[in-house]
Amino acid sequence: MKYGYIRPIVSDQQCTHQLKELFIDTLFIETHGLARKRTELEHLLMTVQKNDELFIQNIVVLADSQQQLLDILRLAERDQITIHFVDEQITNQTIQKASLLQSATFFANLQSKFLSQSSTFTLQAAKQQGKSIGRPRKSDDNLQLAFEMYDSKIYTLYDIKEATGISKSTLYRYLDDRSTSLYDEKE
The missing domain is CATH 3.40.50.1390 (Resolvase, N-terminal catalytic domain)
Structure with missing residues (x-):
């Protein structure tokens, strides 16, 4: 067969x-x-x-x-x-x-x-089943604090990570997203 x-x-x-x-x-x-x-x-x-x-x-x-x-x-x-x-x-x-x-x-x-x-x-x-896929987003409060610390140019990336728990690579990814969305708004 x-x-x-x-x-x-x-x-x-x-x-x-x-x-x-x-x-x-x-x-x-x-x-x-x-x-x-x-x-x-x-x-x-x-x-x-x-x-x-x-x-x-x-x-x-x-x-x-x-x-x-x-x-x-x-x-x-x-x-x-x-x-x-x-x-x-x-x-x-x-x-x-x-x-x-x-x-x-x-x-x-x-x-x-x-x-x-x-x-x-x-x-x-x-x-x-409605389950969330992928890594969870960082909280908006933590993200806002990280942006403020970064923009102030007073803090090192290590200081930002210690204060917010956001790593260097994650921070740069969010900064890229932020600059892209600001660029889109200007057009």
């Missing part, structure tokens, strides 16, 4: 480009791109049998980490299942035949793809 598995990924959040040109007997579709609760993947792994083939658009669709990929590859080897990774143009058998340098390079690149996938969908889920 030929099985397919698709799920939302950063480059294809609607799953419209995955496995389009392949004939698949049964397609398992995950509804979310998060690492947790991948019920369709679990169902798929319980369904496949010896000599079945599994088609995945790319490795990031199948696994969220190198450890998860390793676990799935071990399962596939034990059950004698061939996994085809379409974008990478490899199978679980060809991965095993690569040189150490090729493998190290491949897995280093893969790690950054895993991180991108995970952080993108985690941030999207947090935004949907």
Whole structure:
């Protein structure tokens, strides 16, 4: 049997480009791109049998980490299942035949793809729940005090940081924003 598995990924959040040109007997579709609760993947792994083939658009669709990929590859080897990774143009058998340098390079690149996938969908889920994303803004009172101290030319950046808790780089970023908005008002 030929099985397919698709799920939302950063480059294809609607799953419209995955496995389009392949004939698949049964397609398992995950509804979310998060690492947790991948019920369709679990169902798929319980369904496949010896000599079945599994088609995945790319490795990031199948696994969220190198450890998860390793676990799935071990399962596939034990059950004698061939996994085809379409974008990478490899199978679980060809991965095993690569040189150490090729493998190290491949897995280093893969790690950054895993991180991108995970952080993108985690941030999207947090935004949907109304959670604030990113570093909180400094209070307006602290910022105003930092501006006054800076403009007075009496205080060092260290003095400003000690008094307001605003670091040099943060202060300069706010000063750039302030000068940009003053420039915009003059036009």
